[in-house]
Amino acid sequence: MHHHILSNRFFKEAEEYIPGGVNSPVRACKSVGCDPVFIEKGEECYLYDADGNSYVDYVCSWGPMILGHCHPHVVSAVSEALLQGTSFGAPTWREVELAKKIVDLVPSIEKVRLVNSGTEATMSAIRLARGFTKRKKILKFDGCYHGHADSFLVKAGSGVATLGIPGSPGVPEEIVANTISIPFNDPEALQGTIEKEGENIAAVIMEPVPANMGVVLPRKGYLEFVRDITSKNDILLIFDEVITGFRISLGGAQEYFDISPDLTCLGKIIGGGLPGGAYGGKAQIMEEIAPSGPVYQAGTLSGNPLATAAGIATLEILERPGTYDNLREKADYLAQGLTKLADRYEVPCVNQRIASMMTTFFGQTEPVMNFQDAMKSDTKMYGKFYRNMLDQGVWLAPSQFEAAFTSLALNWDAVDFTLEAAESAFSRLKNS
Ligand SMILES: *Cc1c(COP(=O)(O)O)cnc(C)c1O
16 A cells, blocks of 8 residues: 655645646546545656656556657757756757658658647647638537647547546637537548538548547447548648657558548647647648648747657657557557456456557447547446556556556566566455
């Protein structure tokens, strides 16, 4: 049994100065019925908290830490950059290096603009799509999360889903009137909406493999259908690959499924653990951005020396042969182990996985295909599982509607340790 004496003290103080005591709502652990644990440091696949407890980390900072913590190549790249100065507000060579790498690795990207977060990437991408098509509306899918910009806070996933917030106060109706949200994996719903509204829709934005309602796999042929119907109606297709980019393969979901979107949003891994994001796509569209075109988008810290150093170093490691097999093998083993244990202890749940990301949906017996399905999960049961795993030293996302990630740093001992902890957690769920 872990003690969280210092964490609890820190959190009490945090609540006095920071709304809810956290700088991002998903960290608050409200939905799993406990207070947040304060982290002191990370090393490879382990986290260490303020009270000295250690954890095997499957959150990976919600995706970015695909190499694990303090990878020596990243540490040395960032240290070198640090000693040369942290921001100049003038171009630096690392920006070109990172841009070149992105263009090389992500099939549909011909030109790319660097920003500071996934939210900036998605909000800029829809501005560009609206500017380019001269249309107003955007279409998204229920349960997908595209950051916290106004237009996306309609039936959104991640923390918005976890806290059960339908939208958000502070977002004017006039703004969300231009956002259409429909069920994922439902070709008829998309076709019907485009038949009615297609001429007004600038872009369809989607997580090609949603991970913010838990991991949901696209039905066979669905992404092809979305690509086809958007092309035929002059609607831009935006893949929000903030999670899937450099995660499910080096070229992201678009490479994995061989679909070419018009624009792509990147974040998380591309910052290598520092604030970083990017959006890119066809040169003809990207040239509409200022200063080469009229669509305005800017950033004091965009292409920051530390963030680009971390991003380049991370991609250099990911480019090595065998990376994605390594990530997948551990995820495979974990998913199979969890499924077997759930069967043995008769805990109803469904594990959904692609490459190195997965979600175990509790209280489910059939595949989860969309947000409505995901919402039927037993979040109380997930909360019990979560707290039990935390107590044993396994760090999972404090919400049913998120993904677990394997990192390159994850070792087989840690994987076995995780499955032993899971066995104990499942056996307790059976007997509770
Ligand atoms: C995390 C995430 C975002 C937002 O990125 P931030 O860096 O948190 O602003 C956008 N889209 C998807 C798919 C994400 O997972």
